[in-house]
Amino acid sequence: MSVAAGAVATTPRVLPFYRAIPRLMKDPVTELAKIATEAGGQVVQLGLGPFRPYLVTHPDHVQRVLKTDWTKFVREGMFWRPLRRVTGQSILGEGEGWESSRKILQPLFTARYTASLGEDMADIIADSISELDEHARTGRLVDGGYQMTTIVNQAVIKVLFGGRISRDIAERLAPEFATCATSIAFRLLFPFVSYSIKVPGDRAFLAAAQKIDEIVYPLIDQARAEKSTRNEVVSALIEARMAQGGEAGARQVRDDLVSIYGAASETTAMSLTWLWSVLHDHPDVHARLLEEIDEVVGEGPVRPAHVPKLVYLRRVLQELLRVYPSAWIIPRQAVADTDIGGVRIKAGSQVLVSPYATHRLADFWDRPLEFDPERWATENTERRHRYSFIPFGAGPHVCLGQHLFYVEAPLVIANLLRRYRVELTNPQRLTPVPGASVRPKEKLMLKLVPRARD
Ligand code: HEM
Numbered sequence: 001m002s003v004a005a006g007a008v009a010t011t012p013r014v015l016p017f018y019r020a021i022p023r024l025m026k027d028p029v030t031e032l033a034k035i036a037t038e039a040g041g042q043v044v045q046l047g048l049g050p051f052r053p054y055l056v057t058h059p060d061h062v063q064r065v066l067k068t069d070w071t072k073f074v075r076e077g078m079f080w081r082p083l084r085r086v087t088g089q090s091i092l093g094e095g096e097g098w099e100s101s102r103k104i105l106q107p108l109f110t111a112r113y114t115a116s117l118g119e120d121m122a123d124i125i126a127d128s129i130s131e132l133d134e135h136a137r138t139g140r141l142v143d144g145g146y147q148m149t150t151i152v153n154q155a156v157i158k159v160l161f162g163g164r165i166s167r168d169i170a171e172r173l174a175p176e177f178a179t180c181a182t183s184i185a186f187r188l189l190f191p192f193v194s195y196s197i198k199v200p201g202d203r204a205f206l207a208a209a210q211k212i213d214e215i216v217y218p219l220i221d222q223a224r225a226e227k228s229t230r231n232e233v234v235s236a237l238i239e240a241r242m243a244q245g246g247e248a249g250a251r252q253v254r255d256d257l258v259s260i261y262g263a264a265s266e267t268t269a270m271s272l273t274w275l276w277s278v279l280h281d282h283p284d285v286h287a288r289l290l291e292e293i294d295e296v297v298g299e300g301p302v303r304p305a306h307v308p309k310l311v312y313l314r315r316v317l318q319e320l321l322r323v324y325p326s327a328w329i330i331p332r333q334a335v336a337d338t339d340i341g342g343v344r345i346k347a348g349s350q351v352l353v354s355p356y357a358t359h360r361l362a363d364f365w366d367r368p369l370e371f372d373p374e375r376w377a378t379e380n381t382e383r384r385h386r387y388s389f390i391p392f393g394a395g396p397h398v399c400l401g402q403h404l405f406y407v408e409a410p411l412v413i414a415n416l417l418r419r420y421r422v423e424l425t426n427p428q429r430l431t432p433v434p435g436a437s438v439r440p441k442e443k444l445m446l447k448l449v450p451r452a453r454d
Contacts, residue, residue: 059385072334076094223235307411327392
């Protein structure tokens, strides 16, 4: 049943504790989307004991929280606190600290600037993918999630540090971030548990955060000593923060670098991981992608100039971000008493915007559970509610890396599919597991078969 966004209802629907907990313990991501669907997009309060967040999914309500009234819904509180232990005061924060980071970083992530990084990124991606030839030759299977993470990390590290970071160091950094992203899950799911109580994942999280510092600080010191103004993010940050000097300046640079890395790599890698299951389930989509890539790229290496011509691939990516948005929730805290869609929200309440749930609302999406790239054909997109598709968030905090994603992801996919026939060897129903990004619980084991014409 559909409910108009502004319907008057002073008390929210409440999902009581005894019903919420069993549902959310088992498969929280899927259940959250079902709860939103059952409520027809109305605000639902989740009775999770001491913690009673509001689930906000109607696109009009999403617009209020993320854009129109964004200063009333801030990135503080239970969900952000665990992340702050590694991201510090940064672009992923709020207030003046966030604003100054955004001002420095925004020019580095425009479509134009991102395109200028494309050539380097294409080389890095092609190099890391060519290393898979060994697997293709021997028939040794590849763990899809691990491989996507490795390829994406190398590309992201290049954008952040340029030539300043050796491959060896990059390879040491990547697993520490992966540990942070997965070991934080308990804290995200049970944010009301005090930090004086140790929970699963805490020890691994803190050890990984410490190792990240041990790697990143020396890189900052080295870049500072060189004082050159190169293209990469670390140089831009150092130049902007130089005035602060000393420890405080280095800390600021570190916080932003670590935050961007965290925001950029896990999200992209997990999106790419889901793809292999989707292509297995939709051989027609797979075949059409191959056809387009062969036509556009031909025999040669994949270059950034090919990306705008890979029109069908872009549709597949948009649909992938609709069905499996790696940023599955976007949490906020209300700073003052307010209301959303007529539902009263008290100051200090947690508000959960959920792209995963909004993308499955039948009032805004025809056959929402079906993977159909054709819904992104220009003629089919015109009448869509702008806030019904929010994989990158919206408003002042909207993702800085969207353009980068739409260059990087096509480069990875086109490179892989041009080189290999990718077969999923263990197809099964995947369970979305929440962490910093939503990832499949099951491993996706891929067989790479060299394409005949290579
Ligand atoms: C599939 C890929 C990605 C997804 C799904 C994604 C999703 C998001 C979302 C939902 C937000 C909004 C957070 C909020 O409102 O609290 C966000 C913010 C952000 N993203 Fe992404 N992101 C992706 C890739 C990237 C990449 C490649 C980069 C960087 C190079 C990046 C950098 C950032 C940064 C810095 C922010 C914070 C912006 C701010 O608050 O001002 N993201 N991202």
